[in-house]
Amino acid sequence: xxxxxxxxxxxxxxxxxxxxxxxxxxxxxxxxxxxxxxxxxxxxxxxxxxxxxxxxxxxxxxxxxxxxxxxxxxxxxxxxxxxxxxxxxxxxxxxxxxxxxxxxxxxxxxxxxxxxxxxxxxxxxxxxxxxxxxxxxxxxxxxxxxxxxxxxxxxxxxxxxxxxxxxxxxxxxxxxxxxxxxxxxxxxxxxxxxxxxxxxxxxxxxxxxxxxxxxxxxxxxxxxxxxxxxxxxxxxxxxxxxxxxxxxxxxxxxxxxxxxxxxxxxxxxxxxxxxxxxxxxxxxxxxxxxxxxxxxxxxxxxxxxxxxxxxxxxxxxxxxxxxxxxxxxxxxxxxxxxxxxxxxxxxxxxxxxxxxxxxxxxxxxxxxxxxxxxxxxxxxxxxxxxxxxxxxxxxxxxxxxxxxxxxxxxxxxxx
Numbered sequence: 001x002x003x004x005x006x007x008x009x010x011x012x013x014x015x016x017x018x019x020x021x022x023x024x025x026x027x028x029x030x031x032x033x034x035x036x037x038x039x040x041x042x043x044x045x046x047x048x049x050x051x052x053x054x055x056x057x058x059x060x061x062x063x064x065x066x067x068x069x070x071x072x073x074x075x076x077x078x079x080x081x082x083x084x085x086x087x088x089x090x091x092x093x094x095x096x097x098x099x100x101x102x103x104x105x106x107x108x109x110x111x112x113x114x115x116x117x118x119x120x121x122x123x124x125x126x127x128x129x130x131x132x133x134x135x136x137x138x139x140x141x142x143x144x145x146x147x148x149x150x151x152x153x154x155x156x157x158x159x160x161x162x163x164x165x166x167x168x169x170x171x172x173x174x175x176x177x178x179x180x181x182x183x184x185x186x187x188x189x190x191x192x193x194x195x196x197x198x199x200x201x202x203x204x205x206x207x208x209x210x211x212x213x214x215x216x217x218x219x220x221x222x223x224x225x226x227x228x229x230x231x232x233x234x235x236x237x238x239x240x241x242x243x244x245x246x247x248x249x250x251x252x253x254x255x256x257x258x259x260x261x262x263x264x265x266x267x268x269x270x271x272x273x274x275x276x277x278x279x280x281x282x283x284x285x286x287x288x289x290x291x292x293x294x295x296x297x298x299x300x301x302x303x304x305x306x307x308x309x310x311x312x313x314x315x316x317x318x319x320x321x322x323x324x325x326x327x328x329x330x331x332x333x334x335x336x337x338x339x340x341x342x343x344x345x346x347x348x349x350x351x352x353x354x355x356x357x358x359x360x361x362x363x364x365x366x367x368x369x370x371x372x373x374x375x376x377x378x379x380x381x382x383x384x385x386x387x388x389x390x391x392x393x394x395x396x397x398x399x400x401x402x403x404x405x406x407x408x409x410x411x412x413x414x415x
Contacts (some may be wrong), residue, residue: 001359002115003080003407009118012101015111016118022145027117031150033107034121037128041071041135042270043151044262047143047180048159050309051193051255054247054288055159056136058259061282063134064088066263066272071127071135073148075116076403078289079411085123087130100125116140120147134266142169144182155265156183156190156212157258161199162308167335173198181206189213191262193254215261223257225250229283231257236264240276243283248292249316256283290406292316295399295413296391303403307337310344313400317348325395327351329383332401334363339371345400346374353380357405384412 001018009016031038044059046052053074063070072086082091100122104110109121120140127135137153139146161177169176177199184190184206192203194217207214215221221233229243240260245252260279267274287293290303292313304313317326326349332338342352352374354365365379380386387409390397399409 002084002119003077005081005115005119008081008097008101011098012105014101014105014109014118017114019114020116020141021114022142024145024147024150026113027120027147028150030107030109030113030117030121031124033109034103034125038124038151040128041124041132041151042266043135043137043153044155044157044266045137045139045148045151045153045183046157046159047139047146047183048157048193049162049164049176049306050312051159051251051258052138054252054255054291055157055258055262056138057247057288058256058283058286059262060089060136061286062259062263062279063136063266065278065282065285066267066275068133068270068272069131071123071130071132072138073120073123073127073135074138075140077407079407079414081119084119085126087127087132092126096126097122114147117147133270139183142176142179142182144179146182149183152185153183153188154269155262156185156188157192157262158183158190158195158203159193159255159258160308161195162306163337164306174202177202178206184210184212186210187212189215189265191258191265192216193258194218215265217254217257217261221257221261223253225253229253229256231260233261233264240279243280245283246285246287248320249312251312251316252291256286289410290403292320295410296387298393298395299387299391299397299399301406301410302398302400303406304341304345304400305332305336305402307340307344310341310400313398314344314348317396317398321396325349325351327353327390327395327397329353329355329380329387329397329399330368330401331355331357331365331405332363332368333359333361333404334367335361336402338363338368341401342368342372342374346372350374351376353378353383353386355380355383355405357402357408359402359404362402362404383409387413 085092
């Protein structure tokens with residue numbers, strides 16, 4: 001469910017399906033009915049198990065610092081549907097969304113699409129009509145059969161590959177890599193993160209078949225993490241030092257490096273000069289809701305919703321707060337690997353509070369608690385009062401698990 005999307009669907013009598021239906025036939029037909037707005041913009045297409053949002057955040061800030069008007073389509077939302085469609089960091093307005101839904105209705109799209117396909121069409125319409133210079137397009141799930149995979153980008157980015165959405169993408173790293181590899185296009189460069197060997201082989205085979213150059217982190221470019229980061233690119237003979245990130249963790253250094261490398265391709269395509277100091281400034285300015293985000297004093301949001309992201313969170317907590325008590329407030333979707341996520345987080349804390357949240361796929365707090373090996377566990381109902389209380393206490397509290405949970409709690413905190 002996409003918060004507030006139903007408001008527009010009801011207001012303008014545009015129906016769409018809640019289900020997930022991989023495949024491109026429906027959206028291709030719909031886009032043709034809209035006069036193919038997706039063909040009127042320049043894109044960077046981003047897939048990956050983790051790191052998509054952070055990579056896009058770095059890339060958006062770098063592009064904006066170089067004077068570009070940047071559209072961004074991401075999922076899931078932070079608060080509601082409006083923040084999934086942004087231009088230069090500003091969410092689409094209600095009036096703009098109304099105007100787009102009138103066009104969707106008049107084109108005859110009602111009843112033809114899933115919710116995500118409908119929103120993807122809305123994004124293409126919006127960015128084409130606003131005449132943005134660049135669109136950063138995040139896949140919703142997988143890549144090959146994802147509704148965003150109807151464009152030819154300037155560059156494709158695959159940030160990471162781990163087990164996820166196994167019901168739709170398959171139960172092996174190779175099958176998931178096959179889906180992610182689907183965003184690679186003929187003769188279009190692909191910037192690739194640090195991948196398991198079995199995943200890289202799948203990506204490499206796809207790129208070879210499509211004559212797409214691979215630019216791989218750890219091979220063609222790299223980043224050294226210290227007090228400040230150093231980015232090196234052998235292909236460009238370039239080194240950028242004194243890169244100061246707000247987003248902590250070695251994994252965020254990787255995401256930064258992916259964004260910088262992709263921007264070189266963008267700058268070359270759009271014929272704009274690269275300003276090294278603006279890259280430094282952009283890195284310093286980049287932050288992201290739900291990624292090690294301090295929302296109250298000593299209270300952090302981090303959407304670690306699978307084992308790979310939970311491991312990164314655990315490692316970052318160890319590095320950032322080595323001697324402080326840690327507690328977790330957590331809720332997750334039942335189709336995730338909940339037990340493994342808990343096992344990883346239990347390496348830095350023995351204090352867990354489990355919560356219920358509004359999502360039909362959510363695991364109940366009681367079932368989550370039964371999976372935990374921690375000794376200090378409880379079900380939490382009044383999480384707002386709890387978070388306000390612990391913000392004044394010793395230690396750090398992390399709200400984590402599902403991004404849908406973070407959205408719900410953020411909404412309550414803002415009231």
